Structures are given as structure tokens and as C-alpha cells.
Amino acid sequence: MIYTIAKQKTYTPEWNDNRTLPEQEQGKVIIGFPSVAEIAEHAGEIENALLFDFKNHIKSISKFQVEIDGKVRDMTVDDIIQLPGLVPLFEELRQEYKKLTDIDKKK
Numbered sequence: 001m002i003y004t005i006a007k008q009k010t011y012t013p014e015w016n017d018n019r020t021l022p023e024q025e026q027g028k029v030i031i032g033f034p035s036v037a038e039i040a041e042h043a044g045e046i047e048n049a050l051l052f053d054f055k056n057h058i059k060s061i062s063k064f065q066v067e068i069d070g071k072v073r074d075m076t077v078d079d080i081i082q083l084p085g086l087v088p089l090f091e092e093l094r095q096e097y098k099k100l101t102d103i104d105k106k107k
Contacts, residue, residue, distance in 0.1 A: 007032060007033060008031060008032040008033065008059055009030070009033075009100060010030050011093070011096050012026050012027070012028055013027060013089060013093065013096075014092060015088055015089040015092055016089075025063065027061065027063040028061075028062045028063065029058055029093060030061075031058060031093070032058070033057065033100075034057070051081060054081065054090070054093070055077050055078075055081070057097055058077045058080075058093065061074070061077065066079055066083060080093070
């Protein structure tokens with residue numbers, strides 16, 4: 001049996017009608033897939049495994065911005081975790097990662 005291994009995947013979230021925008025304006029997220037060794041290396045440093053998992057799998061975010069106190073800046077992984085209103089984006093990305101890495105359900 002052959003398993004196709006990828007170190008990362010570019011994902012276009014549905015969140016906030018992102019996919020309805022023209023391709024060049026759509027926000028993109030690169031999801032990375034660390035090895036068991038990489039996870040074990042950091043496991044003792046992190047109290048919350050879910051946040052560790054999320055922060056270490058999202059490799060980049062592009063064309064998503066946040067406005068805080070009237071200032072606009074590029075969205076970061078920490079923003080998705082810490083800012084109110086971004087829970088749906090967090091959940092969508094977490095579910096996409098789970099779907100991509102669930103070997104038992106792949107054909």
C-alpha cells in the first residue's frame with residue numbers, strides 16, 4: 001500500500017465568504033504536517049496540545065487582515081486563537097487538517 005505524503009497543503013477557507021471572492025483576492029492558509037518526532041520534541045513545552053497542534057500546522061496566512069482599534073494589519077495564527085469572532089475560522093481549519101490527516105478514512 002502506498003501512502004502519499006505531503007509536508008504541507010494550501011487551503012482556501014470558506015469563512016466569511018472568502019471563496020466567493022476573485023481568486024487573486026481570496027485568503028489562503030498553508031497547513032503543514034509535522035512528524036511524530038517534531039510533535040514529541042515540543043510536547044513537553046506546551047500545556048494545551050490543541051493550540052500547539054494548531055499553531056504548528058498553520059504555516060502561513062495570506063490576504064486575511066484584521067482591524068483592531070482602527071489599525072489594519074495582516075492576520076496571524078495567534079489572532080485566530082486569541083481574537084473574538086474568529087472561532088469559526090479556527091474550527092474550519094482544524095476540521096480541514098483532521099480530514100487531510102485521517103489516514104484510516106482515505107482510499
